[in-house]
Amino acid sequence: MSGDAALDTAQRLIALIEAFVRESRPQAKLTVTVDSSLERDLGLDSLARAELLLRVEREFNVSLPDQTLNSAETPRDLARSVMSAHGTHHAAVDRSLRALVVEDTHALPVTATTLPEVLEWHVARHPQQLQIYLYGDDDREYEISYAALQEGAQAIAAALVARGLEPGDTVAIMLPTGREYFFSFFGILLAGGVPVPIYPPVRLSQIEDHMRRHVAILQNARVKMLITGPEAKPVALLLRSQIDTLDSVLTGSDLAQKHAAFTRPAIAASDIGFLQYTSGSTGIPKGVVLTHANLLANVRAMGEVVQAHAGDVFVSWLPLYHDMGLIGSWLGSLYFGFPLVIMSPLAFLARPQRWLWAIHRHRGTLSAAPNFAYELCARKIDERELEGLDLSSWRYAFNGRSEEHTSELQSHHDLVCRL
Numbered sequence: 001m002s003g004d005a006a007l008d009t010a011q012r013l014i015a016l017i018e019a020f021v022r023e024s025r026p027q028a029k030l031t032v033t034v035d036s037s038l039e040r041d042l043g044l045d046s047l048a049r050a051e052l053l054l055r056v057e058r059e060f061n062v063s064l065p066d067q068t069l070n071s072a073e074t075p076r077d078l079a080r081s082v083m084s085a086h087g088t089h090h091a092a093v094d095r096s097l098r099a100l101v102v103e104d105t106h107a108l109p110v111t112a113t114t115l116p117e118v119l120e121w122h123v124a125r126h127p128q129q130l131q132i133y134l135y136g137d138d139d140r141e142y143e144i145s146y147a148a149l150q151e152g153a154q155a156i157a158a159a160l161v162a163r164g165l166e167p168g169d170t171v172a173i174m175l176p177t178g179r180e181y182f183f184s185f186f187g188i189l190l191a192g193g194v195p196v197p198i199y200p201p202v203r204l205s206q207i208e209d210h211m212r213r214h215v216a217i218l219q220n221a222r223v224k225m226l227i228t229g230p231e232a233k234p235v236a237l238l239l240r241s242q243i244d245t246l247d248s249v250l251t252g253s254d255l256a257q258k259h260a261a262f263t264r265p266a267i268a269a270s271d272i273g274f275l276q277y278t279s280g281s282t283g284i285p286k287g288v289v290l291t292h293a294n295l296l297a298n299v300r301a302m303g304e305v306v307q308a309h310a311g312d313v314f315v316s317w318l319p320l321y322h323d324m325g326l327i328g329s330w331l332g333s334l335y336f337g338f339p340l341v342i343m344s345p346l347a348f349l350a351r352p353q354r355w356l357w358a359i360h361r362h363r364g365t366l367s368a369a370p371n372f373a374y375e376l377c378a379r380k381i382d383e384r385e386l387e388g389l390d391l392s393s394w395r396y397a398f399n400g401r402s403e404e405h406t407s408e409l410q411s412h413h414d415l416v417c418r419l
Contacts, residue, residue: 009060010034010079016059017042017075020052034076047372050349051380056082058382066137066350093357095388100339100362102129102310109335113269114292116189118335119153122146131334132182133362135343135354142179149182156187158259160225163248167192167265170221170275173321174214174228176200177344180252181320182330184227185274187255192265195274196221197321201232211235217277217285218243225250269293276323298327299335306366306396312338313393315364317348317355324368324400352377353385360390368398 018032021042030042038044044052046069053064056078062085072078109121122129127147134142144152160171171188173195175181188195198217201210211232218226222245226236229251236249273292277285302308314333318325333340341362348355356377359367374397 006079006083009082010075012059013056013075013079013082016055017052017078020048020055024048032075034079035074037073038075039073046349047376050352050376053078053350054380060085066346069346069350093351093353093385094361095357096361097363098361100130100133100313100341102126102338105310105337108337112296114189114267114271115273115295115331115334116186116267118296119146119150119186122334122337123150126337129337130339132330133339133341134177134179135341135347135358136178137176137344137347144179144182149186152179152183153186153190155258156183156255157190157264158262159250159255159257160187160191160193161262162259163225163250165191165193165225168194169224170194170196171225171227172196172198172214172218172221172223174198174200174226174232176229177320177342180227184255185320189267189273190264191262192267193225194272196223196277197274197326198277199319199321200229207232208235211239215239215242217287218246220285220287221275221277224248227251227255267292269296274326295327295331296335299332302328302332303336308332308336308338308366310337312336312365313341313362314338314366315341315355315359315362316367317343317345318368319345324398328368328398348373353381356381356386356389356391359394363393365393365395366398367394367396368400370400374399 014032014034021028021030021032021044025043028043030036032042036042038049038052049069049072053069056062057064060082062082064081064085068078068081072081103126105125107125109118112118112121122131123146128145130143131146131149132142132144134144136142165171165188169192171193173181173184173188175184185195185197196217198214201207219242223243224245225248226246227250228236230253233249233251240246240249269292271292273290273295275287276290277287312333314329316325316329318329320326320330329342330340339362341358341364343354343358352373355367355369355373358364
């Protein structure tokens, strides 16, 4: 692209951002430059940036990569993305129907007292039945059966035990939505450990700050091991001196090595299923101990209210480090034997229509979101992108909000939304 075209792009982009900032923050008197920080200088949180990107795409008739939502920190970054995206367009949302058929049974693991027992119950009866239908960040779709979930978890468990994990030890999971997360969560349980889900870093430039935010949680939980992505591992290792219990920082490749079979420890209903922490964005992170008995009682009660059954399909983009995404969406679908269709929070924020079309495509019956997500879909999706959308299968739309809702959304890493 010529220098004149680049200058024109930058000027149009600055004008668009100035108009957007005036609209979203009418009381603020701000000057927008090519190097203004979208978040720090202009006060645009993750939701505002998502809306800004939609406007940029329409103004320049381009399709920006999803990761632009996290990677673009200044108007200059946005201009580069726009210039490199000229002539490219996202593939159309798959509108074909993809029914997720599972075994029609009214039986439930009512005698199970722990989460591993729930998984074993399903593996014993329908090992190849679909449990998770995952939309990956690499634009691929993955199917995970009950047997595959157990096999992946057992491999993780063996690796953790080989590295010294003992029953009752806590293991933090700082991973995005993906197969590694699902395998790691149950792998920790099978090894007798206690999962501690915490949100993963969003931007590479903020990994160090992100890790420092989590020191208080890792200290309080007395975490022995941390499972994270390769980008965060070097910083985590540097912070290990501040966490006297932390022995190992592990990535998926570290845990992929084969290890000898291990003896599974006994797990009781009163044992801890996982430790749930607040993000700490509005104060010191607070933890809650959730036993297997707590979790199963919660799941069973929710299922009874909505009359959950194997014919349901839960569609979710919610984070897996908080209750509605982890307990309501995943563990609920796991227990009642229906598929979970899941994508990452970033995939939803970048293209909100993906959530709705996933419900359409898979004939979703259950789904959940906080207030802002419904508002985003109602106000920001172009009507042309909803032509042919059929949500008639959706029988329960759960809505979650709390007093902390607004402050929790000041940055993308706080998409927990206190559901």
